[in-house]
Amino acid sequence: MNAAGFSSTETRAVASLATLYLVRMLGLFMLLPVMSVYARDFPQASPFLIGLSLGIYGLAQACLQLPLGMLSDRVGRKPVVIGSQLVFLVGSLVAAFSGTIWGIILGRALQGAGAVASTLMALLADVTREHNRSKAMATVGASIGVSFALSLMLGPVVTGWAGLKGLFLAISLLAAVGLVLAMWVVPYPLTPSRQAAPPSRAVLKQVIRDPQLLRLDAGVLVLHFILTASFMAVPRVLADELGIPRESHGAIYGWLLGGSFVAMIPLLIFAERQRKVRGVFLLIVALIAAAMALLTAWTASAAGMALPGGWHPGAVAAFVALAMYFLAINYLEAALPSLMSRATRPENRGTASGLYSSCQFLGAFMGGAGGGFALQHGGLAAVFGVCAVLATAWLVFAFGMKGPQYLRSITLNLLEEGPSAEELSASLRALRGVRDVVVVAGQSLAYLQVETHFDDTDLASLPVRLV
Numbered sequence: 001m002n003a004a005g006f007s008s009t010e011t012r013a014v015a016s017l018a019t020l021y022l023v024r025m026l027g028l029f030m031l032l033p034v035m036s037v038y039a040r041d042f043p044q045a046s047p048f049l050i051g052l053s054l055g056i057y058g059l060a061q062a063c064l065q066l067p068l069g070m071l072s073d074r075v076g077r078k079p080v081v082i083g084s085q086l087v088f089l090v091g092s093l094v095a096a097f098s099g100t101i102w103g104i105i106l107g108r109a110l111q112g113a114g115a116v117a118s119t120l121m122a123l124l125a126d127v128t129r130e131h132n133r134s135k136a137m138a139t140v141g142a143s144i145g146v147s148f149a150l151s152l153m154l155g156p157v158v159t160g161w162a163g164l165k166g167l168f169l170a171i172s173l174l175a176a177v178g179l180v181l182a183m184w185v186v187p188y189p190l191t192p193s194r195q196a197a198p199p200s201r202a203v204l205k206q207v208i209r210d211p212q213l214l215r216l217d218a219g220v221l222v223l224h225f226i227l228t229a230s231f232m233a234v235p236r237v238l239a240d241e242l243g244i245p246r247e248s249h250g251a252i253y254g255w256l257l258g259g260s261f262v263a264m265i266p267l268l269i270f271a272e273r274q275r276k277v278r279g280v281f282l283l284i285v286a287l288i289a290a291a292m293a294l295l296t297a298w299t300a301s302a303a304g305m306a307l308p309g310g311w312h313p314g315a316v317a318a319f320v321a322l323a324m325y326f327l328a329i330n331y332l333e334a335a336l337p338s339l340m341s342r343a344t345r346p347e348n349r350g351t352a353s354g355l356y357s358s359c360q361f362l363g364a365f366m367g368g369a370g371g372g373f374a375l376q377h378g379g380l381a382a383v384f385g386v387c388a389v390l391a392t393a394w395l396v397f398a399f400g401m402k403g404p405q406y407l408r409s410i411t412l413n414l415l416e417e418g419p420s421a422e423e424l425s426a427s428l429r430a431l432r433g434v435r436d437v438v439v440v441a442g443q444s445l446a447y448l449q450v451e452t453h454f455d456d457t458d459l460a461s462l463p464v465r466l467v
Contacts, residue, residue, distance in 0.1 A: 006132055009187060013127040014136045016185045017120055018143035023178045024085075025144050027092065027171035028057070028111075029151030032231050033249060034159040034167065042101035051232050051372020053105045058224070058364030060112025065361060069118035069354020070204070077123040081116050081182045088114030089175035096168035107168070118357035125341040125353075127187060129409050129447055137338035138268055142261065144333055149257040153250035207344075207352045215401045216340045217359040219285070222394040223332050224363035226288065226387045229371025230295075233383040234322070237299065241380070242315055260327040267331055278401060281335055285398055288328035289391035292384050294321040299380040410448040410456070414439075415463040424462070431458050 006014060031054065039050045072080040088111055095107025121137075128136040159167045207213055238244045238252065271280040298318050337356075344352040374382040414424070421439040428437045428446065433454035438447045446464060456466065 006128075006135075010128050010132055010136065012185075013124060013187050014139050016181055016187065017124050018140045020178050020181045020186060021120065021140050022143040022147045023174045023181070024088070024116075026147040026151050026154075027174040029148050030155035030158065030167060030171065033152050033155045033235060033246075033253075034164070036232065036235060038159060038164045039101060039104065042099075042104070045101045046372075047232070047376040048369070048372040049101050049105070051229075051368040051370075051375070053101065053108055053368075054232075055228055055365040055368020055372075056105050057108045057112035058228070058361035058366075058368065060109045061117070061361030062358045062365060064113060065118045065357035066204075066351070066354035068116070069122060069357065070351050072119040072122060073203075073351060076188075077119050077126065078182070078186065078188055080119045081123065081186065082179070084114040084116035084119070085175065085179045085182045086114070088116070089172060089179060090114075092168055092172040092175050096165050096172060104164075112361070117360070118353035121337055121341065121357070122353040123186070125344075129449065133338060133341055137341060138334040140337070142330075142334065149254055152253035152257075156246065156250060203351045204355075207355055210343070210352075211400070212343045212402055213340065213352055213355070215398055216336060216343065217356050218397055219332075219394055220336050220340075220356060221359040221363035221366075222390050223288075223329070223336065224360050225367035225370065225390060226292065227329060228364045228367030229374070229383055230292070230325070230367075230387055232368070232371035232375050233295075233299075233380045236375075236380060237295075237318060241299065242318065256322055256326045257330070259323060260330045263327050264331045264334065268334060271335075277335070277339070281332075281339070281401075282395065282398060284328050284331045284335070285391065285395045287324050288332070289388060289395055291321045291324035291328065292388035292391050295325070296381050296384040296388050299384060408450055408454075410450055410454075410466065412446040412448065412459070412464040412466060414444040414446060415465060419463070424464075427462055428464075433458075 035054055036047075036050055039045050039053060068080050068084065091107055091110030091113060093107075094110050095104055098104050098107050121140075124136055124140060125133060155167065158170050162169070235246075235249060238249055239246055244252065267280055267284075271277045294317065298321065340352065340356050370386065371383050374386055378385075419427070424446065425437050425439045428434055428439075428448060431454075433451040434448055435451060436449035440446070459466070
């Protein structure tokens with residue numbers, strides 16, 4: 001095994017979970033560029049109800065992420081993943097055969113009941129070592145970004161060819177593919193996810209009282225509020241303020257997101273290698289606040305000032321702000337899950353992931369409903385203005401965060417005639433400086449994540465040998 005790279009189990013886990021995330025989020029994101037156009041044809045449709053149809057998914061997710069994350073700590077990750085994916089499939093079919101805006105809202109709520117994100121994050125953390133976890137989370141984050149980019153190009157094509165019903169049927173097909181992946185490709189953790197942990201209420205209390213986790217939970221709530229709310233306004237900026245035909249929006253999104261991926265990867269590498277995670281994180285939060293403020297000012301000044309054809313003389317400023325926005329979104333989508341997983345222990349990881357994902361999807365719900373309300377009553381500048389204020393508040397709140405603790409990985413051979421895997425795991429966890437232990441009895445191996453001050457000689461009394 002190459003300590004600097006993924007093991008075979010880690011490779012399979014990262015690839016399968018990233019693919020599952022991709023097909024799942026592709027179905028969800030394909031709605032973003034088309035709902036505001038096609039849903040307005042339904043009776044009683046309004047900007048607020050269209051925003052609600054986008055965000056109601058997040059409300060259902062927010063209500064169920066924490067219970068399902070806690071359940072996964074007790075019964076295992078894969079049963080929860082499979083069941084949640086099945087519910088998502090049912091919700092997609094309900095939406096496909098609905099003929100009213102309220103039927104779409106109901107279908108989206110049922111989609112959200114398949115709340116699997118927290119369990120997938122916990123499963124990914126379970127099967128990756130600490131020094132690989134950032135790369136694993138970044139890979140999954142990148143898959144979400146790729147699905148976002150593809151969806152903005154594919155959504156209008158599928159909907160133009162088959163209508164909104166056809167789009168939801170396509171989403172149902174993607175959900176079925178995800179179910180197959182969950183059942184037969186996604187691996188089980190190396191050790192059972194059940195832990196000798198305190199009662200769930202005690203674990204939840206511990207997670208809620210952790211200031212580091214609270215800052216990350218608040219951050220992901222604001223991030224997804226901005227992501228959903230802004231997408232109620234960005235397509236209108238391109239179409240109405242800049243006069244760009246809707247069929248050309250996909251190419252613009254592709255260029256913006258492609259450029260942000262290229263810029264994001266060196267930032268992630270620099271932050272980890274130079275141990276500047278906190279500083280780069282705060283810089284990126286400031287970047288998204290600046291982008292929203294610039295878009296607020298631009299849309300406020302653009303009214304009535306467009307040139308013939310809809311082109312505004314300050315269009316370059318709009319594209320600069322959008323480039324800043326997409327870079328920040330992609331970086332934070334990759335960085336936040338990694339920071340969250342590194343701030344938790346295995347015994348409360350599912351619970352912490354559940355709370356984190358609940359905040360994430362609550363932000364999406366609030367962003368959809370709030371963005372639609374702001375658009376209906378205040379216009380484009382109101383949408384971006386609310387996002388700018390929230391991003392600034394996030395920056396202030398995040399200033400007190402700590403950078404991640406840097407650990408090192410140790411691989412041990414298990415000697416014959418030793419204690420059981422459970423007894424050895426307990427003995428290793430009791431050593432000073434040990435943060436995480438995975439014992440693979442069938443391979444006679446144990447993997448440790450230890451703090452930098454850990455003394456290897458403390459292992460001398462145990463039936464193990466350093467590899």
